[in-house]
Structure formats: C-alpha cells, structure tokens
Amino acid sequence: MSPAPHAPLAATAARFWAWLREVSGDDAYERYQRHQAAHHPGEPVLGRRAHYEESQRRKWSGVSRCC
Amino acid sequence: MFRKLSGAALALLAxxxxxGIALHRDEPINALWIVTAAICVYLLGYRFYAAWIAAKVLMVDPTRATPAERLNNGRDFVPTHRAIVFGHHFAAIAGPGPLVGPTLAAQFGYLPGTLWILVGAVFGGCVQDMVILLLSTRRDGRSLGQMARDELGPLGGFASLIGTLLIMVILSAVLGLVLVNVMKHSPWATATVIATIPAAIIVGLYLRFWRPGRVLEGSILGFVLLALALVGGGxxxxxxxxxxxxxxxxxxxAxxxxxxxxxxxxxxVWLLLAPRDYLSTFLKIGTVLxxxxxxxxxxxxxxxPALTSFIDGTGPLFGGKVFPFVFITIACGAISGFHSLIASGTTPKLISSEADVRLVGYGGMALESFVAIMALIAATLLDPGVFFxxxxxxxxxxATPEAAVHTISGWGFPVTVExxxxxxxxMGEQTLFARTGGAPSLAVGMASIFGSTFGQGLLALWYHFAIMFEAVFLLATLDAGTRVGRFMLQDLLGHxxxxxxxxSWYPSVIFASAAMVAAWGYFLYVGVIDPNGGVNILWPLFGISNQMLAAIALSIATGIIIKSGKARYALxxxxxxxxxxxxxxxxxxxKITSPNIRxxxxxAANDLAAKLxxxxxxxxxxxxxxQLxxxxxxxxxxxxxxxxxLWLVIIDMARICVRRLRGLPVPASSEAAYRGRARLGTATAAAR
Structure with a gap:
C-alpha cells in the first residue's frame, strides 16, 4: 500500500488492485487468517471452503441488497 | 481560502x-447541462450541507470507537477503510429502482424528474442515509426495526416490521413484472436471461469447490459466461x-x-444467489461507469420537452398529476426508505470512524441519485413518440401498431409504424410496441448512446446487453428480496x-418461501394479465410503500434528535x-378515492364491475x-x-417528542456509551 515515488502509476495500480480485492471480498480469507492470528492465537482456524460458506450464509441472512 | 474559492466556483457553475436548463425551456437542451448541474448540486450538498449536519446535528466524533472496533470479530464487525465501505454500501443500495422510476416519470417531461431527483437526494435521501447510518453506528449496528422499538416503543417497532415485509412483497412483484415485460415474446432476451442461471451456478461451484473464495477469478469466469449468454441468445x-x-x-x-x-x-446461497450477486454487482458498476x-x-x-401536457394527470404510463405522482414514481434516486435497512444493516458494522458516515451515507446516495439522472437522460433522449x-x-x-401510432401522434408526439x-x-426485436415497465425503453436509450459512442453496427447487441444488465440485477434483487422476506416471515411465524x-428446518423453509413467492406472485400474475400493463398500478404502490419506509426512518431519526436535546436542528x-x-x-x-378511473x-374497480x-x-x-x-x-x-x-409511526414519534419537550419520561436513549478509539490516526491503521 505504500506509494513508491518513482512509479506513481504502478503504485496507483497496486492500490486499486488492493482496493478491488478487499471490496469484492477476494482477500476475505487472508484477512480472516490475519484476524485470527492477531486476536485468537492458538484457536482452530476455518479452512478456505468452510470460511467461504460461513461468510456467504451470514451475508445473505439479512437485508443486503436494495431496490 | 482555496476551499472557500472552489466552493464559490462550484456554486457559480451550479x-x-x-x-441554462431554465433558459432553454422551449428548445432542445443538451444532456451535459443536466450532468453538470447534477454533479455541482451533489458536491455543494456534500461539501456544505452534509458537513454541517455531521458537525452540528449528529456531532460526529472521530475519537469515538465504532462498533467495528469495539466488537471486532473478524466476521461481520470489521473496521474497514472508508473507500471499501463506500464500495460495499453503494453496491448494496444501487438496484434497479433508480433506472425504472425516472424512466416512467419522463412522461411529465425531463424537468420535474430532474428537479425532484436533485432536491430530493440532497435534502432527503442523502440525509436519511447518513443520519440512519450514524444512529445505527452509535447503537452497535442495530437494525431499523430494533431502533424503532428501542427509541419509540413497541408500536413503532411492529409498524416497521410489517411495513418492511409488505414492501418486500410489492417490490418483488413489480420487479418481476418489469422482468417479464423484458422477456415477453423476445427469444433473444429470454434465452440470454435463462442462460445467466447456469452461468451463475458454474461460478458458484467454482467458488465453492475448485477455488474457494477466489471471488475475482470467479467473476472473470462469470463475465466470459455472460458474454457467451449474450451472443448465444442472438x-x-x-x-x-x-x-x-x-x-x-x-x-x-411469470x-x-x-x-x-x-x-x-x-x-x-453459495450455489446460485451469491455468485449471481457477484456477477450482477460487477455488471452494474461496469455498465453505470x-x-x-x-x-x-x-x-x-x-x-x-421540459414539461409535457401530461402534468395535468392524463399521462399514458400512469394516471395522476405531476403533484404528487412524480414524487411517488421516483423514490429510489431521490429518497428511498429501503436504504435505511442497509444503513442499519451491514454497513454500520464496517465503519471504522464516525467521520466516514458523510462519505458513505451521503456520498453513496448522491452517486445512486446520479444513476437516476443518467436513466432519465437515457429515457428523454429518445423521440418522445418512440418513448410513448x-x-x-x-x-x-x-392493440394494433396503426392504432397506437395514431393515438400517440394525436398527443403531439409524431411517430410512425415504419x-x-x-x-x-x-434492436433485434420483433416489436417494441407496448413493452411497458421502463426497462426496454431504457435499453433502447442505452443502446443508442453506446451505439453512437462505440459504433452503430452493434445496436442489437448493445440493446440485449442493456437488457441482460437490467435482468441480472432485477433477478438478484428478486432472489435476495424473497430470501429476506422468507426470514422475516419465519421470524413472525416463530411467535x-x-x-x-x-x-434451517426444511418444512418451515419451504412453507415460508412458498408463502412469500405466492404473495408477490399473485400481484405479478394480475399485473401480467392487466391490459394496461400492470406497472401503472404496481409502481405507484411500490413508491408509496418505499416512501412510507423512508417516513418511518425519518420519524425514528427525528425522535432521536429531539430526545438528544437538539430540537432546534430537528428540521x-x-x-x-x-x-x-x-x-x-x-x-x-x-389512489383510493379519485373518481377518475385512471x-x-x-x-376503476366499480367501473369495470359495471361494464362486466x-x-x-x-x-x-x-x-x-x-381478478382485476x-x-x-x-x-x-x-x-x-x-x-x-405511516401516520401511526409519525403520531408515535410526535407523542415521544412532546413528552420529551415537556420533561416527561421517554424511552431511554439506546446509544452505546462513549469509548475512545484505541488507536487514533488513519482509518487503515485501525483496519489492520
């Protein structure tokens, strides 16, 4: 995320890529792993598939899309 | 100094x-005037009004820890950078509503719709979204219904629950009707829309089994499949x-x-709903850009024209004068009560600093309002005769093309069968007569804009691309609405x-889902058999229900503002x-009492009964x-x-406010106690 002064375009592209991954949820599992490591070390961590299923179930049990 | 100067420049440009719009009333006007005016109005509203509300009315406090920080569980409560929250929030609030409403309201001319979209958003919709977002953020991300119960009492809570369930039914029916009218006797549109179902399922399987959670890869795969569906339909x-x-x-x-x-x-959800939503979100954002x-x-x-003669109530798309019906027809895009469910749902649990609610709440709605402006432009750039x-x-x-062009030309909007x-x-269609619902005319408008930008040769492809774009997220909203309706119904039935x-009990799941589908399916069916197109009845009903929900949200907000001792800002x-x-x-x-059957x-019912x-x-x-x-x-x-x-909730709110102003006891504020942020500084620092 840190901007490189010599390659502003590349830095912008990298920032956009990071934004896109996070906003789409593409990096959700990595963020989850980081959260678990930081806040709940030693506790069991869900696998990728279980984490994906769980997060989808949670996302779609409330109002998450509008008219 | 610079900020003041650029603010003044913005005001001048607006x-x-x-x-320019006002002075060109009797001659054709360029869409750029409207785009420029709209962007300036949003920026002014954001820069001055929203900032003032945030500082004076809401007392936004960046030092206060948000629920995302206090309750961070790495799942739904996650402090998130505001650019990400903005993306999430916008994707959640932007639906097909701002595309359909402005198209229908274009029967009054471009002016009433444009003015209402701008004024309604800046003073209504954006304010509602931002205020509800902050109030929910201050209350651990509680839902609108819970806030109504806590702050007003059980009556307000019950009213908002019933209101939300009913709006789901009407919304699903009207979106289903728009979708049916898009596909009716159009093999290309039907084949393409049907093909998006297996496309979504393939993406669902990919994201579940082959590459779990790789959303971007799955979306690229889905994009290729959608392109195949489009060309394959042709x-x-x-x-x-x-x-x-x-x-x-x-x-x-139907x-x-x-x-x-x-x-x-x-x-x-992983099989169909979630992957469809990924596809629809990317398609939506991409197409809007x-x-x-x-x-x-x-x-x-x-x-x-700026105004048509139909402002007198004789409009062919739906009956009724410009007041009050333009304000009912355009809900999403100006003010949409539905947004308050999102602003008190997932979004407040992601906010990392209270300072972000202006960008996410006010800014998100301003962008959605701009989508409505673009839909209005796409509708009004058509020849009015063609539009009608x-x-x-x-x-x-x-019923015949000859009769239709005769009637429409008689209104002063010449159009021919040829x-x-x-x-x-x-456009690659058999006929475009009587394709009611707004979506086909929007697609024609979009196709002609895309055609003149990227080449006229592909008009039919652009038309069906626009149709697919609309259909995919009509379906996404329909799926999500039915599912949420099912949960709410189960919640009610559980009592x-x-x-x-x-x-998770299958008999109950099947029963509640079937009941929900039957409820909106009924309105959809009647809309389909209605010779006037059905949208003319269902859309105003949807507008009324959506505005009712907005009124509930604004009542809760007003009640809380007055209870917090800020009555002077309650306006x-x-x-x-x-x-x-x-x-x-x-x-x-x-709608209930008018003797005019339109x-x-x-x-209308009595007239039809007498004729029968x-x-x-x-x-x-x-x-x-x-049945009609x-x-x-x-x-x-x-x-x-x-x-x-609507009036029950307003009276309930007024009762609370009067008690508060007289110093009588009222339900205590449900605001979570102040706690300072652990790490002040950049939002990203809190997010990591």
Missing part, C-alpha cells in the same frame, strides 16, 4: 448550469426452431420467474409456533418527513375482469394500510 434468435423454444407469453414467464425465485430462496462516460462523450440532445410507443400499454393506445419497425429490427421460526429530518407525509398521503388518498383504484355486469366487455377482457376488480380493491386496501402505518 447556478450557471441550472440557469444466435438462438436466428434459428427458427430454437427460437420457438424461448418464445413465451407473459403468464408463462410462472417461470416465480418458480425460479422459489428455488433461489431455498437452495444454499460506461454509461456515464458514453453520455459525456456523446453529450446527446434531449428530445423530450414503447412504454404505453395496449389498453391505452390500442419508424418503430426499423427501430425494432435494429405463533416456535418450530416455524427455525431458519433537518422533519422537513423531508413532512414532505413525504404530504406526498404519500395525497397520492394514497387520490387514478382511483376503487372507481352490463356485458359490454369483449370476451378476452371479461375473462380477466373479476378484486386486485384493484385489494391495492386500495394496501394503499390505505401503508398510509395508516
């Missing part, structure tokens, strides 16, 4: 653009035997849509018999609330008349119910 359209397989009547399509939504509501660029590149002239020929039901203009035939053939409330939410109460009540009153539901009894109806109309009569009476009852809920 005044210049609005003045190919099928050229095969005489195959195309017959995808040529359906409205009733058959049954298909209902069956599809039922399965989407009971299947695991493309449309914005194309409008600026082509800067088309608007051919619709596409959007008016056969019951109004006559012109419509050439347009339909350029009657506990096992019905278990969201910020009280003013839009008063306007909505007036508009919604007037519209509902006219407006009044009861007089006298035996003067043609046989095809006599068959459906009893019953439905119009039911709709009148619903309009009455919505208005009653």
């Amino acid at each position: 005044a210049f653009a609005l003045g 190919w099928i359209d050229h095969q005489p035997t195959l195309r017959a397989l995808f040529d359906y009547s409205g009733v058959a399509l 049954a298909l849509v209902a069956a599809y939504a039922f399965f989407a509501a009971i299947l695991p 493309l449309l914005g660029v194309a409008i600026i590149v082509t800067h088309p002239m608007l051919k619709m 020929a596409i959007n008016t039901g056969a019951g109004i203009v006559g 012109q419509m035939r050439a347009l339909a053939s350029a 009657v018999w506990a096992p019905l409330g278990r969201t 910020v939410t009280l003013l839009p609330l008063a306007w909505l109460a007036v508009v919604t009540s007037t519209a509902a009153f006219q 407006i009044g539901l009861l007089s 009894a006298a035996g003067v109806l043609p046989p095809d109309k006599a068959v459906v008349a009893p 009569i019953f439905n119009q009476r039911l709709d009148a009852g619903l309009a009455l119910l919505f208005t009653a809920i």
